[in-house]
């Protein structure tokens with residue numbers, strides 16, 4: 191059961207049905223995502239398809255918001271009745287300063303990706319953790335975890351590692367100071383979380399039950415790159431699950447190589463859908479149409495190639 195916005199229904203009137211012809215009318219309400227840039231966001235694709243499937247008179251829009259305008263934008267969006275927002279790069283941490291309150295999970299992760307308007311102000315939480323866990327089920331419970339990269343997404347992955355009762359969480363980064371800061375930055379000391387630089391990989395790989403790529407190696411300009419080499423992948427136990435947070439290309443070079451070696455793989459699309467579904471459930475207080483959202487993204491990504 192997801193967290194609910196602490197004052198559900200204060201600002202969201204979910205009984206509203208759309209006009210018969212699907213037109214935007216004076217009653218249509220707004221949800222959206224704030225980021226800079228935000229044009230690449232796939233959230234409008236999956237959320238608008240979900241809202242249509244649920245027959246709700248809402249639209250979900252991308253709002254480009256510069257860092258210097260964050261406070262003004264949040265106040266303005268609240269003033270025009272936007273009841274729920276997603277938050278993406280670069281605002282996931284900066285938004286904390288503009289919240290009335292946040293969930294214990296978001297406090298632990300130190301980043302917020304979902305906002306809900308209450309009569310006291312914006313309330314924030316983090317649905318990336320639930321999104322990461324969504325495709326795993328019981329698969330990774332109790333497995334030692336190896337996390338490649340120590341940026342924003344790695345924070346949600348480490349928090350998820352706690353939920354999975356991972357006996358050890360090894361976090362690897364290319365900058366020793368950043369890794370140390372990452373490990374020390376948690377509000378409460380996290381038992382079992384250890385930081386390393388990439389040189390430690392040969393010792394870490396044979397012990398991993400779940401390997402997670404949180405670096406951008408494998409996407410965009412680094413599309414042909416992989417954070418792990420053939421040799422690295424061969425050092426992993428045969429029972430390992432290789433999880434890449436990247437969702438385009440599908441598969442990434444890392445997952446292609448892992449599959450060729452017969453290793454189990456997971457890409458980032460289910461996480462993307464999972465974090466969006468959890469956000470929608472928080473806003474609506476009802477189940478999100480996960481299959482509709484997944485199909486919307488798969489179609490969109492296939493057309494984009």
Ligand code: NAP
Pocket residue numbers: 279318321338339340341342343344363364365368403404405406407409435436437458459461462463465
């Ligand atoms: P981020 O905060 O910028 O963190 C990226 C991390 O990767 C940092 O630790 C960075 O190290 C490291 N890194 C970057 N380039 C590297 C390289 N060439 N070699 C080794 N390490 C490198 O980004 P993020 O927000 O965590 O996102 C990371 C990835 O996760 C992206 O690919 C993003 O698309 C994906 N993601 C997916 C989902 C989903 O729903 N599936 C959700 C969130 C993120 P430095 O700090 O030293 O630069």
